[in-house]
Amino acid sequence: MKKVSWEKFRRTQFDPMIETDAVVIVPVASVEQHAEHLPINTDTNICYRIAIEAAQRIEDVPVVVLPPIWTGYSPHHMSYPGSITLKFHTFVEVLTQIAISVHAHGFKKILFLNGHGGNSPIVQSMQRKLAAEQQITVFSYDYWNLPSVPEEMRRISESDKGGIGHSGEIETSFQLYLQPELVDETAARWVSGARGDPSFGSRAKGESLFTFIVDALIKVLRDYHSGKLEETLKWQKEILD
Numbered sequence: 537m538k539k540v541s542w543e544k545f546r547r548t549q550f551d552p553m554i555e556t557d558a559v560v561i562v563p564v565a566s567v568e569q570h571a572e573h574l575p576i577n578t579d580t581n582i583c584y585r586i587a588i589e590a591a592q593r594i595e596d597v598p599v600v601v602l603p604p605i606w607t608g609y610s611p612h613h614m615s616y617p618g619s620i621t622l623k624f625h626t627f628v629e630v631l632t633q634i635a636i637s638v639h640a641h642g643f644k645k646i647l648f649l650n651g652h653g654g655n656s657p658i659v660q661s662m663q664r665k666l667a668a669e670q671q672i673t674v675f676s677y678d679y680w681n682l683p684s685v686p687e688e689m690r691r692i693s694e695s696d697k698g699g700i701g702h703s704g705e706i707e708t709s710f711q712l713y714l715q716p717e718l719v720d721e722t723a724a725r726w727v728s729g730a731r732g733d734p735s736f737g738s739r740a741k742g743e744s745l746f747t748f749i750v751d752a753l754i755k756v757l758r759d760y761h762s763g764k765l766e767e768t769l770k771w772q773k774e775i776l777d
């Protein structure tokens with residue numbers, strides 16, 4: 537299996553990755569309650585597995601994956617046991633310092649892959665902050681917003697509460713595929729703190745959507761490496777210049 541995890545390289549092995557302009561994926565997610573049937577690492581697990589799978593499967597572009605940022609912005613989950621949150625500014629700083637560190641070593645293409653809804657606006661504004669204040673360009677996607685993924689999620693959803701939700705049909709399906717031993721299927725029903733309908737979750741849906749999302753991420757990685765993705769930021773650069 538191809539080695540893609542940042543933390544598994546020795547310091548002497550980074551130069552070739554920098555020379556070939558490798559894309560660095562920073563998975564960012566959360567540890568927070570996921571109703572009564574899913575483990576609290578659900579968002580981190582999904583996001584990280586997507587990143588690792590895409591990095592291993594892509595052959596024409598060098599990609600390396602940072603360890604996941606496992607804690608995010610989850611104050612709205614703190615009334616349930618197990619949830620961990622950072623304060624808003626702490627979280628922004630963590631994201632910013634990680635991007636600055638990666639960039640300091642010579643990596644120019646940094647992609648934040650987000651797996652938790654509460655993080656989305658913060659990751660996006662951090663991207664703007666880095667460009668304006670540090671002249672560092674990064675890209676960010678929520679995995680459920682990668683190109684064509686929203687349409688595929690709507691197509692595959694059977695419950696009328698479709699979309700990614702929270703602990704609903706889609707996340708339950710992913711967990712039945714990725715770590716079924718941690719799912720309590722007898723408790724897969726809507727409870728307070730959930731959004732969507734977990735009873736529609738299935739391993740087959742999880743596998744098919746996971747593969748679809750990995751393919752979508754591979755296309756984005758190719759576009760980023762070739763410079764096509766950066767074209768979309770030209771207008772921003774013109775404003776900042």
Ligand SMILES: [Zn+2]
Pocket residue numbers: 570578579652702703707
């Ligand atoms: Zn979740």
